[in-house]
Amino acid sequence: MDVDECAENACGANSECSNTPGSYYCICLDGYIASSGLTWEDGVTVCTSSDEFLASLNPPESVTAVLGTTVSVTDNISxxxxxxxxxxxxxxxLRISEGLASALVEPSSLENNRTVTTPTIGSASAVLLSVSGVDKFMSPSFFESENVTEIYSDIITATLPKTKHKELPEPVNFTVYHKKKFQAGLVTCVYWKxxxxxxxxxxxxxxxxxSNENYTVCSCTHLSTFALLLQTEEQEEDSSLLEAVNLFxxxxxxxxxxLAILTFLLCTWNPKINNTARLHLSICLFLxxxxFLVGVSRTENAVACAVIAGMLHFLFLSSFVWMLLETLQLFMLVRSLSKVQVIQKEGLRALYLLLVGYGAPLVVVGVSAAVYSDGYGSKDACWLQNEKNFRWSFIGPVAAILTLNLVSFCVVIWNLLPTLANMKSDVSQSRDTRLIIFKIVAQFLILGCTWILGFFQRTFVLKYLFVILNSQQGTFIFIVHCLLNKEVREQYRRWLSCLCRTEGPSGSRPKENNMKHSGNTAS
Known part of the structure; x- marks a missing residue:
């Protein structure tokens, strides 16, 4: 048998009692607020006028409230x-905010289209509110986690005013927008308990x-005050060590x-070797x-930062294009092996190489700047922003070039295998061919795979690998194309011997120590 609790005035004065099968609920009349906020406690909660309610709260100096307008949080409490x-x-x-929301709900709103109805609580007005400034007091330190945690959204309160119900029969979804730029980490939906x-x-x-880059959908089985927390891995103490390793x-x-650039410019090379691509590859990498070392963190001036980001975009794209041209040069060189028994200088002319090597990156940067000029530079670094997927103006061409390099690498190896089989009698030719294969493999691994690590820097191990390997591209180029070249080593020896014998014991210059090979070096 259903008992009508409202017949005994269970809710008290200035309230309205509604009987439900097996239960009842109370709401305060218009202009009155429940003393316990949104949670009605039987025998404890009373309905007081809005003015009396605000006066009874006696908030600290940091909180002020004006009925019907706003709740303000000042800086008196830090x-x-x-x-x-x-x-x-x-x-x-939160109590003041919820009380104001409850007081501002008109009784007529229970009958209009903004109401929701469930079998257990009847109809009620749903309210979502946000209080600016309260996040300074509801810090992530109130959340237990071993990770670095930060507030990732505005703090919102979802309520059903003038009801005592907070639990929901079915989960409700809240779409909460991120208030900061997307960061890699764990996004957690939390409520203030x-x-x-x-x-x-x-x-x-x-x-x-x-969850995506812009917002997260939270599914909750109750109403309360909600927020998003972003959890990231704890910053280890060796971050400064990583910077030192990077600098070194x-x-x-x-x-x-x-040294590689000077070698390419000053050494006398075999006529069958075309150094244009690797020379400009080294120049672009050097610049x-x-x-990047001296300018990527210069974010004080927005215009200068954007210029630095644009130059970095151009230089690194140019290095990839020159890497592709170098692979093309090697492919054309290998193709000549299957036709003649002597490796001859072959490939595109230097003018065509320069037009492609610097023209293609210039077009990409120009189009990118025209489409989204604000994509260069940010408050964090002088590099490409992630908004509007702008970084794909660099990632896209790089991925395409790496794919072409991989395909070219496979084609070159495939063409060299039968050539090696037919050159067993020619030891010199076979040695040259094997050296070409080694350089192709080394170049692909050094100039291609090191950049791939840049897309997977989720752990400190990968960060160290990327910093060490990517920064040593110049070292690998010098070893592969300079130290492993017999003619270059001989010129190094001549230069060193000339430097060591430039002055005799008395400080005079011996006549017999003139640089006999200076003519060959300048040729």
């Missing part, structure tokens, strides 16, 4: 105060059902790139790494 004081301030702000003297962020009854490795790589 986030550096104790957690208990922060929690009390946050709870007070008050339980006795303990106040904290909790995940009970809330899960993240979907970049300096070493730049030094060897400079790109140097500018």
């Amino acid at each position: 986030p550096g105060d104790g957690k208990e004081q922060q929690a009390n301030t946050a709870n007070m702000v 008050e339980q006795g003297e303990e106040t904290r962020w909790s995940v009970d009854g809330c899960t993240a059902s979907f 490795c970049m300096s070493v790589g730049l030094a060897f790139l400079a 790109g790494h140097l500018l």
Whole structure:
């Protein structure tokens, strides 16, 4: 038998009681607020006028409220105060906000199209509200986690005013937008839980059902105050060590790139070797790494930062294009092996190489800047922004070039295998061919695979590998194309011997130590 609790005036004065099968619920009349907020406690909650309710709260100086307009949080209490004081301030702000929302709901709203109906609680107005500034008191320190945690959204409160119900028969979905640029990490839906003297962020009854770069959908089985927390791996103490390793490795790589450039310019090379592509590859890498080292963090001036980002975009794209042209040169060289028994200089002319090597990257950068000029530079780094997928103006061409290089690498190896089989009698020719194969493999691994690591820097191990290997591209180029070249080693010996014998014991220059090979070097 259903008992009508409302017949005994169970809700008290200034309230309206509604009987339901097996239960009942209470709402305060228009202009009155429940003393316990949105949760009705039988025998405890009373309905007081809005003015009396706000006066009875006696909030700290940091919180002020104006009925029907706004709730304001000032800076009289700083986030550096104790957690208990922060929690009390946050709870007070939320109570005032919920009380105002409850007071502003008109009784007529229960009958219009904004109402929702369930079998257990009848009809009610749903309210979503956000209080600016309260996040400074509801910090991530109230959430238990071993990770680095930060507030990733605005703090919102979802309520059904003038009801005592917070639990929902079915989960409700909230779409919460991120207030910061997308970062890799774990996005967690949490709610503000008050339980006795303990106040904290909790995940009970809330899960993240979907998330992308812009927003997260939270599915919750109750109403409360919600937020998104972003959890990232704890920053280890060796981040400064990583910067030191990067500085040292970049300096070493730049030094060897400079030596390689000087070698390509000053040495006398075999006529069958075309060094145009690798020379400009080294120049682009040298300028790109140097500018990255000294300019990527220069974010003070937005215009200068955008220019640096654009130059880095151009230089690194140029290095990839020159790497592709170098592979093309090697392919044309290998093709000549199957036709003649002597390797001859073959390939595109230097003018055509320059037009392609610098023209193609210039077109990509020009089009990218025309489509989205604000994509260059940000407050974090002088590089390409991730908004509107702008980084694909670099990632796309790089992925295409790496794919072409891989295909070219396979084709070159396939064409060289029968050539090697037919050259067993010619030891010199076979040795040259094997050296070409080694250089092709080394170049693909050094100039291609090291960049691939840049897309998978989720752990410190991968970050160290990328920093070390990518910064040593100049070192690898110098070893493969300079130190492993017999003619270059001989010229190094002549230069060193000339430097060592330039002055005799008395400081005079012996006549017999004139540089006999200077004519060959300049040719």
